[in-house]
Amino acid sequence: MSFAVSPQPGHASRGNLRIQVTQSQDQWAAAAAEHLACVLRAKPEACIGWPTGSTPLPLYAALRRRAAAGTFDASGSRAAMLDEYVNAPEEFSSYRWLRRQVWAPLGIATVLRITEDGEEFERVLRTWGGCALQLLGLGANGHIAFNEPGAAVDSRTRAVKLTAETAAANAAYWGGRFTPAEAVTMGMATILEASAILLLVRGAAKAGVLRRMLQEPIGPQLPATFLREHKNVTIVADQEAAAEL
Numbered sequence: 239m240s241f242a243v244s245p246q247p248g249h250a251s252r253g254n255l256r257i258q259v260t261q262s263q264d265q266w267a268a269a270a271a272e273h274l275a276c277v278l279r280a281k282p283e284a285c286i287g288w289p290t291g292s293t294p295l296p297l298y299a300a301l302r303r304r305a306a307a308g309t310f311d312a313s314g315s316r317a318a319m320l321d322e323y324v325n326a327p328e329e330f331s332s333y334r335w336l337r338r339q340v341w342a343p344l345g346i347a348t349v350l351r352i353t354e355d356g357e358e359f360e361r362v363l364r365t366w367g368g369c370a371l372q373l374l375g376l377g378a379n380g381h382i383a384f385n386e387p388g389a390a391v392d393s394r395t396r397a398v399k400l401t402a403e404t405a406a407a408n409a410a411y412w413g414g415r416f417t418p419a420e421a422v423t424m425g426m427a428t429i430l431e432a433s434a435i436l437l438l439v440r441g442a443a444k445a446g447v448l449r450r451m452l453q454e455p456i457g458p459q460l461p462a463t464f465l466r467e468h469k470n471v472t473i474v475a476d477q478e479a480a481a482e483l
């Protein structure tokens with residue numbers, strides 16, 4: 239099922255946001271993979287921005303299967319990191335996680351690592367022509383990458399402190415073996431410069447925040463609302479996440 243969402247009356251939006259709601263995890267992963275394949279067919283050397291987290295796991299598994307079967311080729315593409323913990327032991331770094339989950343199995347060799355030198359990261363990203371497609375997860379508190387509530391629409395790549403909620407969610411991801419306190423993140427403005435954005439949303443725990451991001455006034459209280467100002471956003475949601483729409 240696909241449908242367009244109209245902006246709320248009175249809220250400025252140039253956006254033309256599309257939502258694809260899928261019925262099973264396999265369909266969810268296939269829909270997201272097809273979106274990515276479409277971008278890479280048009281531009282094999284495109285830069286893709288890759289998120290970590292639980293949400294993209296079925297997509298990444300599907301991409302690995304397709305790459306192994308020879309039906310998906312991202313080996314000529316370039317990869318940019320969306321965020322990274324600050325002062326994390328290497329085994330918990332997002333860089334290592336993405337290399338194992340995505341880049342090595344997909345044969346992607348050209349990777350832009352995000353560091354606390356946000357200006358240099360953005361300079362290189364610009365020489366690459368920016369991200370043709372930025373994949374994103376949706377934080378339960380409405381964060382995008384590590385742009386926590388309060389982040390400005392014109393924020394750039396920088397170091398940030400994580401909220402207690404986000405730190406706890408990340409600690410849970412690592413089975414309590416590592417609790418991050420700080421991170422570097424692409425800023426909202428940096429993310430909104432991508433040519434296209436694919437927001438990945440899965441599971442009942444995200445139903446409330448997905449509804450809020452589409453209904454609340456656009457503003458820093460819920461950074462995900464800023465995506466409504468972008469002209470090319472697709473949301474791939476499963477039925478559980480779309481339950482409140």
Ligand code: PGA
Binds near residue numbers: 290291292376377
């Ligand atoms: P999750 O995180 O995919 O692990 O739910 C999403 C996010 O916090 O951006």
